[in-house]
Amino acid sequence: MRRIGIALVGLGPASQPHAASLMELHEQVDVRWAVGRSAARLEAFAARYHYPVTTDLGAAIADPAVEAVIILTPPNAHLEVAERCFLAGRHVLLEKPLEVSLDRAKDLVAGARRARRRLGVVLQHRFRPGAIRLRELLDQGELGTIELASVTVPWWRPQSYYDEPGRGTLARDGGGVLLTQAIHTIDLFRSLVGGCTVEAAQVTTTALHRMETEDYASALLRLPNGAPASLMATTAMPHGAPETIGIVGTLGTAKLVGAGLEVIWLDGREERVEADTRTGGGANIMDFPIDAHRLLIADFLDAVRSDRDPAVTGEEALATQQLIEEILTVGRGRADTAPR
Structure with missing residues (x-):
């Protein structure tokens, strides 16, 4: 099974089940970068999960070994970060919701289709x-x-x-x-x-x-x-x-x-x-098992590997x-x- 190079963007509470799931999926994924803005969060994240960390979003996205980006920022940054990923030819797995407004959500989904990149959304239930x-x-x-x-x-x-x-x-x-x-x-x-x-x-x-x-x-x-x-x-x-x-x-x-x-x-x-x-x-808010996150991420990795849509597409998230x-x-x- 080909391992997929990943960059993780956003190191707030939402990163915890994702990072733990990625550790369990180590045979399928290669976490190249974890990107954050807070020095304290970067240090704590690196100590806990032992992934390379950086504040340089552009460098992480540009890394040729990165095929996909998991975006875990607050919703109002989703569109901007996703557009940068699509422009660099990266697939995106996006934490819910798509964006802060329906119009911005539509723009994000349309951007993925224009770039012919896979867009998955973290609706793990x-x-x-x-x-x-x-x-x-x-x-x-x-x-x-x-x-x-x-x-x-x-x-x-x-x-x-x-x-x-x-x-x-x-x-x-x-x-x-x-x-x-x-x-x-x-x-x-x-x-x-x-x-x-x-x-x-x-x-x-x-x-x-x-x-x-x-x-x-x-x-x-x-x-x-x-x-x-x-x-x-x-x-x-x-x-x-x-x-x-x-x-x-x-x-x-x-x-x-x-x-x-x-x-x-x-x-x-x-x-x-x-x-x-x-x-x-x-x-x-973090009192739940990571099983559903792990299964959703595994489906997204397989979608990238198999050149298919993930189970939860941007269009599905948009309908919700x-x-x-x-x-x-x-x-x-x-x-x-x-x-x-």
């Missing part, structure tokens, strides 16, 4: 064991026709989280709970049930947080076949709980709780997929961001639900 099994069951028609569905993300972030510079702001993050936290579960939900339309929505900022963007959102959705669905996402649920996706079909029901799955058929059969219960839904934007637009059109 699709690689959880329960999600993989549920997709198989839906593809095989084992649950029958979907009659209703729901998605809930009852997470918690303390005020200290939002006191960090840029967090929960439009300028750096582009949004609040929907674009920053719930995007993973919304993306998985949309990929399982298909494109949704938004019939009604509420978007607000609760008194539990001082922040620019929303920490609560709910929506009534319509599935492609006309079936109803509901969504609720928040970071204002003290202590937090695992995110849940529920699907009711004419032959049975399925419930994804975190990475695990429970299926009950109308004829009495049952199936369970047990999984690690940690989801990063509480105050410790478009749904989030629609929820925000509908919800904020109501005077009584504007952030306060």
Whole structure:
């Protein structure tokens, strides 16, 4: 198996599961550079993971041994860094969301296609064991026709989280709970049930947080076949709980709780997929296993090696961001639900 030369750009908290996954994938990948701006972060990262570090983004991207770049910067830098990578002929694996606005997200996806480079997006919940099994069951028609569905993300972030510079702001993050936290579960939900339309929505900022963007959102959705669905996402649920996706079909029901799955058929059969219960839904944002990250990165490496699209393309991530934007637009059109 040919090893792929990688540069890792951005050494904040998001780099931890990526760096750990890359260590486990050492037979498939050659990490040439880890790029950051903070001397303290560079020193700590090098001591922990033993990868070469630099502050020179241009030199790292220009290294002829680098075929792909993993971009883990704040969202408002994604477009600029990705464009530099595409110009240098590098493939890109991009941390969610694509960018801070839908227009910038579209520009990024279009740039990858123009450059004929592979663009993958880190929406790793699709690689959880329960999600993989549920997709198989839906593809095989084992649950029958979907009659209703729901998605809930009852997470918690303390005020200290939002006191960090840029967090929960439009300028750096582009949004609040929907674009920053719930995007993973919304993306998985949309990929399982298909494109949704938004019939009604509420978007607000609760008194539990001082922040620019929303920490609560709910929506009534319509599935492609006309079936109803509901969504609720928040970071204002003290202590937090695992995110849940529920699907009711004419032959049975399925419930994804975190990475695990429970299926009950109308004829009495049952199936369970047990999984690690940690989801990063509480105050410790890094409290989750790296398995899904590792599988997503391995898929991206194989996509580069095989000259194919990765499992989670820029277009897929764009469709999820478009749904989030629609929820925000509908919800904020109501005077009584504007952030306060």
